[in-house]
Amino acid sequence: MALKYSRQRQVIKDFLMTRKDHPTADVVYMNVKREYPNISLGTVYRNLSLLANLGEIQRLQVGDGIDHFDADTSRHYHVVCTKCGSVTDLAMDSTPYDELTNTVNADFEGIIEGHVTYFYGICGNCHKKL
Amino acid sequence: MALKYSRQRQVIKDFLMTRKDHPTADVVYMNVKREYPNISLGTVYRNLSLLANLGEIQRLQVGDGIDHFDADTSRHYHVVCTKCGSVTDLAMDSTPYDELTNTVNADFEGIIEGHVTYFYGICGNCHKKL
DNA sequence: CTTAAAAATAGTAATGATTACTATTTCTAA
DNA sequence: TTAGAAATAGTAATCATTACTATTTTTAAG
Numbered sequence: 001m002a003l004k005y006s007r008q009r010q011v012i013k014d015f016l017m018t019r020k021d022h023p024t025a026d027v028v029y030m031n032v033k034r035e036y037p038n039i040s041l042g043t044v045y046r047n048l049s050l051l052a053n054l055g056e057i058q059r060l061q062v063g064d065g066i067d068h069f070d071a072d073t074s075r076h077y078h079v080v081c082t083k084c085g086s087v088t089d090l091a092m093d094s095t096p097y098d099e100l101t102n103t104v105n106a107d108f109e110g111i112i113e114g115h116v117t118y119f120y121g122i123c124g125n126c127h128k129k130l
Numbered sequence: 131m132a133l134k135y136s137r138q139r140q141v142i143k144d145f146l147m148t149r150k151d152h153p154t155a156d157v158v159y160m161n162v163k164r165e166y167p168n169i170s171l172g173t174v175y176r177n178l179s180l181l182a183n184l185g186e187i188q189r190l191q192v193g194d195g196i197d198h199f200d201a202d203t204s205r206h207y208h209v210v211c212t213k214c215g216s217v218t219d220l221a222m223d224s225t226p227y228d229e230l231t232n233t234v235n236a237d238f239e240g241i242i243e244g245h246v247t248y249f250y251g252i253c254g255n256c257h258k259k260l
Numbered sequence: 261c262t263t264a265a266a267a268a269t270a271g272t273a274a275t276g277a278t279t280a281c282t283a284t285t286t287c288t289a290a
Numbered sequence: 291t292t293a294g295a296a297a298t299a300g301t302a303a304t305c306a307t308t309a310c311t312a313t314t315t316t317t318a319a320g
Contacts (some may be wrong), residue, residue: 002288002295002296003296004286004287004288004295004296004297005286005288005297006238006286006287006296006297006298007286008298009297022275025277025278026277038298038299039298039299040298040299040300040301041269041278041299041300042278042279042280042298042299042300043297043298043299044279044299045279046297047297049278049279061191061193061210063191063246065169065276065277065306065307066276066277067277067278074154077234079238079240079242081240082243084204090234090238091271092233092234095196096229096230096233098296099226100226100230100247100303101249103222103226104207104220104222107221108209108220108251108254108286109254109257110209110211110251110252110253110254110255110256110257111251111257112209112249112250112251113212113250113251113252114249114250114251115247115248115249115250116193116247116248116250117230117245117246117247118232118246119231119242119244119245120242120244120245120246121240121241121242121243121244122240122241122244123240124238124239124240124242126240127239127240127241132266132267132317133267134266134267134268134315134316134317135268135315135316135317136267136268136269136315137315138268138269139268154306155306155307156306168269168270169270170270170271170272171270171271171307172269172270172271172272172307172308172309173268173269173270175300175306175307176268176269176308177268179307179308193276195278195305195306196305197306197307212269232300250278257296
């Protein structure tokens with residue numbers, strides 16, 4: 001099953017690349033619908049999953065039960081605001097990431113391939129409002 | 131709404147304390163049903179959520195879309211096996227945890243309260259079989 | 261030991277994100 | 291140009307979890 005070009009997939013990825021707020025499939029759907037009115041929600045889900053599996057985008061499971069997506073595949077962390085639910089990028093070099101993986105691998109009887117970390121707290125915007 | 135004792139809640143917590151494999155609500159239900167045949171699935175969900183909110187147990191969202199539960203509320207990490215899906219405890223002191231939180235707080239414009247981390251890889255059992 | 265109000269339960273229906281299905285349309289290599 | 295593979299739109303199904311409601315438990319006070 002060779003991958004075949006699809007206009008819809010391109011539009012979905014293009015849209016995701018314009019956003020830094022890690023939208024859900026439903027948000028992607030509602031926005032893409034504006035320039036592609038008869039796109040199907042199933043198509044959005046299918047392509048987001050496909051792109052995530054190909055490693056072209058990242059799937060984030062931040063704990064609210066809804067998958068979020070990020071077109072930035074470089075290694076970076078995320079902060080989930082416990083007040084407004086926003087998901088924002090966290091600038092940080094990858095040294096702590098590698099250190100943590102190595103520390104854990106040292107005395108684990110299997111193989112640690114990596115880890116996912118989500119930070120929780122009050123985002124900049126909500127903090128200003130207090 | 132003061133908390134009132136319930137036999138069901140006690141049985142649910144007692145069962146969870148006997149397990150180290152971080153069972154899902156459905157697994158808890160099936161097991162508790164054996165000694166409490168007419169317990170309801172809704173009761174299991176309601177009490178697991180209640181206990182988690184009270185801080186008496188921990189809810190784990192490991193990425194498989196199903197909530198897992200852990201009666202051990204001490205701070206510790208978990209490894210999710212990418213082969214068999216098992217969730218196992220990881221012995222590690224909390225120094226890396228605090229360090230990571232502090233590192234991130236240093237230049238973040240909001241407030242980081244904590245973070246959740248899940249390690250992914252091959253568990254000890256699956257590793258032996260290779 | 262009653263009893264009455266609050267809380268919890270069992271059983272069932274509803275919710276909501278996601279996936280599956282299918283007839284039709286779109287891609288693309290020959 | 292065309293044929294077969296892949297993708298889509300639209301809809302139905304899935305499945306973990308939550309909501310609802312009549313009934314049962316719990317518990318504190320008389």
